[in-house]
Amino acid sequence: MIRLLKIELQKFISYKAFWFMLIFYAALLAIMIFGIPGLIDYIAEKSGEPSKFRIFKAIVFNFPDVWQNITYVASARYFIKIVLGIIVIIIITNEFSYLTIRSNIINGFSKKDFLLAKIELIIVLALFSTLIVFLSGLYLGFLHSASTSIGDVFGKMIFLLGYFIEITSYLLFCLLLGIIFKKTGITFVVHFVYLIVEPIFDYKLNDSITPFLPLNAINNIIRTPNTSLIKIKTPDFNYDFQEFISITDVSICLVYAMLFVVLSYFILKRRDI
Amino acid sequence: MEKVLTIKDLNKNYGKIHAVKNLNLEIDKGCVFGILGPNGSGKTTTLGIILSVINAKSGSFSWFEEPNSKENRKRIGAILEQPIFYPYLSAVKNLKIVANIKEVSDSDIERVLKIVELYDRRDSKFKTYSYGMKQRLAIASALLGNPEVLIFDEPTNGLDPKGIAEIRELIIKIAKEGITIILASHLLDEVQKTCTHVAVLKSGEKLFSGKVSDVLNVSDSLEIASNNLELLSLALNEYKNVLDLKKEHNQLIIKLKEGTSAFNVNSYLVGKGIVVTHLAEKKKSLENQFLELLKERDD
Numbered sequence: 001m002i003r004l005l006k007i008e009l010q011k012f013i014s015y016k017a018f019w020f021m022l023i024f025y026a027a028l029l030a031i032m033i034f035g036i037p038g039l040i041d042y043i044a045e046k047s048g049e050p051s052k053f054r055i056f057k058a059i060v061f062n063f064p065d066v067w068q069n070i071t072y073v074a075s076a077r078y079f080i081k082i083v084l085g086i087i088v089i090i091i092i093t094n095e096f097s098y099l100t101i102r103s104n105i106i107n108g109f110s111k112k113d114f115l116l117a118k119i120e121l122i123i124v125l126a127l128f129s130t131l132i133v134f135l136s137g138l139y140l141g142f143l144h145s146a147s148t149s150i151g152d153v154f155g156k157m158i159f160l161l162g163y164f165i166e167i168t169s170y171l172l173f174c175l176l177l178g179i180i181f182k183k184t185g186i187t188f189v190v191h192f193v194y195l196i197v198e199p200i201f202d203y204k205l206n207d208s209i210t211p212f213l214p215l216n217a218i219n220n221i222i223r224t225p226n227t228s229l230i231k232i233k234t235p236d237f238n239y240d241f242q243e244f245i246s247i248t249d250v251s252i253c254l255v256y257a258m259l260f261v262v263l264s265y266f267i268l269k270r271r272d273i
Numbered sequence: 274m275e276k277v278l279t280i281k282d283l284n285k286n287y288g289k290i291h292a293v294k295n296l297n298l299e300i301d302k303g304c305v306f307g308i309l310g311p312n313g314s315g316k317t318t319t320l321g322i323i324l325s326v327i328n329a330k331s332g333s334f335s336w337f338e339e340p341n342s343k344e345n346r347k348r349i350g351a352i353l354e355q356p357i358f359y360p361y362l363s364a365v366k367n368l369k370i371v372a373n374i375k376e377v378s379d380s381d382i383e384r385v386l387k388i389v390e391l392y393d394r395r396d397s398k399f400k401t402y403s404y405g406m407k408q409r410l411a412i413a414s415a416l417l418g419n420p421e422v423l424i425f426d427e428p429t430n431g432l433d434p435k436g437i438a439e440i441r442e443l444i445i446k447i448a449k450e451g452i453t454i455i456l457a458s459h460l461l462d463e464v465q466k467t468c469t470h471v472a473v474l475k476s477g478e479k480l481f482s483g484k485v486s487d488v489l490n491v492s493d494s495l496e497i498a499s500n501n502l503e504l505l506s507l508a509l510n511e512y513k514n515v516l517d518l519k520k521e522h523n524q525l526i527i528k529l530k531e532g533t534s535a536f537n538v539n540s541y542l543v544g545k546g547i548v549v550t551h552l553a554e555k556k557k558s559l560e561n562q563f564l565e566l567l568k569e570r571d572d
Contacts (some may be wrong), residue, residue: 007370010373011362013366015359016361098358100357101351106351107371108344
């Protein structure tokens with residue numbers, strides 16, 4: 001396991017584009033997470049009713065809800081996690097365009113080794129992303145929370161696990177696309193087109209089917225942000241938001257993650273490279 | 274003799290094109306085995322299959338008389354078609370990846386880079402290399418960890434005459450160390466100069482295989498002349514060991530059955546009372562043989 005990961009990292013340790021993208025991603029994520037409080041302050045200033053917004057800010061970044069909120073934002077479908085997806089697509093399609101997958105196999109990798117090394121890299125990327133979110137959450141939480149009791153701080157930390165599963169599954173999806181289409185440009189296009197197309201299906205299809213669309217399945221782990229605000233109910237607006245991570249959602253997502261891996265494996269296995 | 278590679282009834286199709294047809298091949302330990310054939314004859318496909326990057330349609334192969342596995346590939350050094358490396362990595366970093374995949378020590382990198390004379394450029398990125406240097410790095414990579422078998426696919430393709438000479442020298446030097454070499458080439462000259470054994474492929478089929486020295490010593494063609502060519506021609510037509518007879522200028526060219534020599538022909542003619550004015554064995558070069566083999570199958 002460690003050997004495969006070591007080889008995988010050796011491939012990218014001097015790859016400037018990889019580090020550039022990764023730093024870009026980390027910076028974007030941090031700016032976004034830390035930018036939100038600033039944005040709220042800014043709106044507060046402009047609105048003339050700063051106290052209302054301060055309450056809002058305290059609610060958003062309050063332990064333990066902060067975990068749900070920042071993981072929700074960081075994992076948003078059309079947002080920065082796409083940068084990580086692009087990194088994965090570049091990494092896998094490079095192996096096809098440089099033909100290096102071929103030399104890896106000739107030198108003694110099995111196709112399974114090749115795929116496992118990529119999956120391990122994906123897990124490392126997802127862990128890295130989760131770590132940034134975790135540190136940001138801790139910082140924002142301590143800055144804005146009234147209560148910093150252990151129970152509150154760690155209360156909804158399960159959302160970090162949900163976030164990790166979500167990011168990993170999404171990156172496995174990108175890996176599969178890269179393996180299917182091989183060319184970087186084509187894979188990008190297919191990826192972005194699919195991001196747009198799935199919501200159209202989502203709109204057209206029956207509600208009982210839509211949770212089973214792949215991107216929906218991935219994104220459904222963290223369905224909504226802050227819970228204390230949306231608990232407010234009026235006669236016109238009476239809707240129960242999910243403020244926990246459901247086993248069903250996670251299961252559907254994990255089934256997809258496994259499907260992505262299995263498909264990737266069989267395509268690699270069957271293909272002449 | 275220990276078999277390094279055994280190929281049994283191998284087949285591969287690309288759509289309607291039968292790239293490899295019922296190929297059977299055995300390669301002994303320690304030989305320099307040439308796979309000779311024109312472009313598109315299935316050489317690279319065959320090598321791709323035995324290196325597990327191409328899936329065969331049917332048939333089997335085994336390395337070192339063992340079932341196929343990634344562990345066997347770690348005992349082989351191979352170059353397939355063009356040099357393949359991560360363009361943004363230096364020679365040393367590329368070779369480190371190869372060493373780690375092969376599970377051999379990094380300390381061998383210095384040795385192989387010195388063999389191919391790239392040690393001074395070891396920290397330059399692969400993409401800055403000239404084609405000749407890239408090819409040399411590929412050879413260095415194949416040599417890493419002292420493999421038992423080396424596979425070269427068109428190793429001198431795209432090299433200048435000096436580079437070609439260097440690579441051939443290197444192959445002969447490696448062969449002397451007792452490493453089995455499999456070399457695919459469309460150049461007869463290359464096979465003739467470096468190989469001990471050869472298999473000729475055409476359109477995915479094996480036409481012939483054997484020792485290069487045997488092929489070169491075949492003398493089944495004779496130039497023969499006498500004062501009366503017509504008489505000579507009549508006599509030879511009656512001789513059962515003559516396969517083919519052609520008139521050329523003032524002499525006849527005859528093809529003989531295997532095992533028949535100039536001595537037999539001359540004795541026969543003397544028996545018939547014919548005195549020849551010219552009799553010469555024509556040694557076939559591998560090139561003639563090769564072209565003939567290819568032609569025969571076209572007919």
